[in-house]
Amino acid sequence: MKRHGNAYKQRGSFIVESVWLWPVLVMLTLGVIQMGFLYNAKATMNNATFQAAREGSIKHADKGAMEKRLAYAMAPLYIKKSKDIVELASKRVYLQALMSVPLAKIGKIDIISPSKEIYRKFEKTQYYLDNKGRERRIKQMPNDNLNVRSASENFVKMASGSVKINIQDANLLKIRGYWCYEMIVPFVNYVIYKTYSALPGKKNPHWSACRALSVVNDSYYLPVSSTSVVRMQTPIRW
Template identity: 35%
Template sequence: MNLHRRLARHQRGQSMVEFCIVVPLFLFLLLLILQMVLIYRAKSTLDYATFQAARTGAVNGADPKQMRDRLATGLVPLWTHSPDLGGVAAARAKTETEVLLGHATLEVISPTKQMWNQFRERQYDGRLALPNDTLQYRNRAINAQTNVHIQDANVLRIKAQYDFPLIVPFVDRVIVGASRLLSEGPDTRLRRDLISGRYRLPLVSSAEVRMQSPVYEQNNLR
């Protein structure tokens, strides 16, 4: 009996120590899972918004303004907190602000200005454009300067980036620290929002569709 009493005295407080170790770790894992779910949701939303922007560009001569507007519309679900018209309007205003502040960007990868110069033709209205009609009957010879033929030049490829804010407390600091530790040289992946003070994780998506209209404006391309 004396032995059991001595062992019980030595083990007194052990449960509290285990509690102090396990519970913070468990809470951190819950917060980490929550942040990962939010990032996955944002990436899925960005993928669909990028595809919709590419479709808009395909029928509007690769107009970057219309593609950015469509990208902003596609990001509305990320900021919609109520299903009524007021909530949707507020979310739309928020995404437009994100675009204006440069947190959501879009870049046309292809076609390029060089492709436009190589394959441009005068259209029925007398304007020069990258043609989109009767592609199946056109010459498939590869241009020596652009290394593509006219069918490839009519494939619209875009890349969109959205700097998603890390909103889960404590986990954001851990992600920032891990990013700095794993990065070589200055860390450019995580950016700090000067207005909110939150760190933002750049999410990148790309889309590729066949052009459905001629490209009149060379300045729409890079």
């Protein structure tokens, strides 16, 4: 009877331990799944930011064109069937519209370099041909024949202080892309969101937009960002 009594006690303790252990294991499993989705979102964001930078390099650093390309490149995250062209096109239009929502933009592009001060230092009045073949004048930063242009550096006064830069380096387009990724795994999305919002110190610059989206859509969004640098293929026009 004593052995049977010990066996009953061991079985009872196992049940009690399982009651405490299973919720922890479930949360860990859900957390791993959500972090996998976040990693996929970050990898997609890296590629989307590079595509946006490439778009800007051939379109005079047009911010609108870069944000449109960012929305197009992020659309595959939101479709259920990878070969559904109609759904992909509709998601692209939908995400592009969300990028224009005041105070709650799902994504945006910030041009880090060249700054307005750098542009003004190197801008010149140049000529180009319009669509009808007529000669036009425009102010822009030269992009032609950079290999034979003077590499002498000029001082540029910026908010952070004076920097030395030449025309070749000024034609490097550096952008940072931001995106609000919606976490979809239940329970852990709330835990991650609340943990991030409670962290002290400076947060991602796009956090306020993600927080607004979370309130509006009754969901949980986390900001992801990426940086890309490309050489301009067309003159920069501010």
